[in-house]
Amino acid sequence: MFEPILTRNIHRPNSEKIATYLAHGGYAAVKLALTKTPDELIEMVKRSGLRGRGGAGFPAGVKWGYMPKGAGIQKFVAVNTDEGEPGTFKDREIVERDPHQVIEGVIIAAYAVGASRAYVYIRGEFFLGVKRWIKAIADAYEYGFLGRNILGSGFDLDMSVHRGAGAYICGEETAMLESLEGKRGNPRLKPPYPAQAGLFGLPTLVHNIETLACIPHIVERGPEWFASIGTAESKGPKIFSVSGHVNRPGNYELPLGVTLREIIYEHAGGIRGGRELKAVIPGGASTPMLTASQIDVPMAYETLKAAGSELGTGAIVVLDVTTCMVETARRLTKFFAHESCGRCTPCRIGSQRLYETLDRIESGKGTMDDIDRAVELARGIDGITFCPMGAMLVNPARSAIQHFRPEFEYHILNKHCLVCKSKERNYG
Ligand SMILES: Cc1cc2nc3c(=O)[nH]c(=O)nc-3n(C[C@H](O)[C@H](O)[C@H](O)COP(=O)(O)O)c2cc1C
Incomplete structure (x- = not known):
């Protein structure tokens, strides 16, 4: 039986409150971290093998190491709570039920990379999450974990919350930074990476909140303990x-x-x-x-x-087995076509054409050529867009055709669905 680490507090009554967090050992890792040097902490995170939980899986310690050193440079931490990926609802649970675990991770990360300002970016629809973030940050200030001279260490950190407006692309780190700056959330070209030139052009460490929630445990229980969980390349x-x-x-x-x-x-x-x-x-x-x-x-x-x-x-x-794979591919592609920021042509136009092709197939108006057309459209989008969204948006259609091609052919030949045997769509 695996003992929960990140979710160990979430079923306790009032789990979101600072008193509950403190009663169960909370903020001990910050106290310990402030006795270490920033380089020691970066080394610990590297040795833990922690990889980003926001989707890309980049090694966290390596990213910390990319942040420029030096006290004279203004640096930031940006906390990604956008969680727009359909099917994902872990970040919402963390922020609603145990926000202090993340704040503790943010303080340690900021101290390690020399940042004095942390911005939380949260998806606007997370009404309770926003409330919980704001309250938790206010309480952390009151208890001296945020603000000036944290726990007498001489380290200062300010933290605030910024609400997004529900655009999927604003979870992409550079689009998130644009949005934090008050601009339209269009992704930036990389390099430069946020660690070099991020928020307001200054070095910024961007992390998903599940990644940050791992940090206090790595500091308290040690990187070797963390690395003992998982597989060769996937730790924790x-x-x-x-x-x-x-x-x-x-x-x-x-x-x-x-x-x-x-x-x-x-x-x-x-x-x-x-x-x-x-x-x-x-x-x-x-x-x-x-x-x-x-x-x-x-x-x-x-x-x-x-x-x-x-x-x-x-x-x-x-x-x-009751799922129509053509419909699944069409619906997911519709979501991505709608969420394309529109900045680059393959994503803006390609996603729309891909959706239309799948729509034709599903509604029985397609031809056999449409299946190959969908594959060809996916090939023309993947890898050539401004940000990784192009490579991501083709996956539902491409993998559905790869694994379930006969279902697509059935729709075309019989003008109805193999699974539900109906000419009607199940959903809109
Ligand atoms: C289209 C797109 C959407 C993304 N959405 C999110 C998101 O909602 N939340 C998140 O944490 N990362 C998201 N990411 C990944 C971020 O760009 C970035 O890799 C991550 O926030 C870095 O944190 P990590 O290293 O802790 O994973 C998205 C990436 C892309 C390309």
Whole structure:
């Protein structure tokens, strides 16, 4: 039985309150961290093997090491609570139920990289999350964990909350920085990376809140302990958001490397109604789907890559045999086409054409050429867009065609769905 680490507090009454956090050992890691040098902390995070939990999986310690050294430079920490990836709901639970764990991680990260200002960027629809962030930050100030001369260390840190307005692209780190600056959330060209030139052109450490929540534990229990959890290239605990056709959807904290089968059948209670599994999206809507025959794959960066998908945010969408894969691909592509910031042509136009092609196929108006056209459109978008969104948005359509091509052909030949046998759409 795996002992929860990141979610250990969330079921306690008043888990979001600073008194609860302190009563269970909270802020001890900050006290310990302030006795260490920034370089020692960066080294610890490197040795822990922690990789970013926001989707890209970049090694956190390496990113900390990229921040320029020197006391004379204004530096920032930007805390990503945008959580726009469909299927993902772990960050919302962390901020609503244990925000102090993240604040503690932010203080340690800011001290290690020499930042004196931290900005939280939160998705605007997270009304409770916004409230909890604001209250937690105010309490952290009151208890002397934020502000001037934190715990008598001479280290200063200010922190505030900025609400987004629900654009998916504003989760992409450079679009988030643009939005924080009060501009339209268009991604910036990289390099320069935020660690070199981020918010207001100054060095900025950007992290997802699950990544930051890991930091106090690494400091308190040691990097070797953290690295002992997981697999060769994927260390530590991970919160998996499980949704779709399972009996017990929810967030499950487990060690990286746990198999999809264990998550679906043991933790999430198996498929609803005892039905057969058809497909799984393993890391959020923008990761390639896997088939039922692939669920013995360990949920780790390296093993999912080898299986043709990605760990992404660790959001698992489970689809049973009643699911139309053409409809799934169309609906997800519609979301991404709608959320394209529109700045570059392959993403703006390509996503729309891809959606229209899938729509034709699903509604029985497509031709066999449309399947190859969809694959060709995906090829023309992947890898050539301004930001990674192009490479991400093609995954639902491309993987659905790769694994379930006969279903697309059936729609075209029979002018209705193989699964629901209906000419009508299930949903809009
Ligand atoms: C289109 C797009 C959307 C993204 N949305 C989010 C998001 O909602 N939350 C998040 O933490 N990271 C998101 N990311 C990843 C961020 O760009 C960035 O890698 C992450 O915040 C860095 O933190 P980490 O190293 O702790 O993962 C997104 C990336 C892309 C390309």
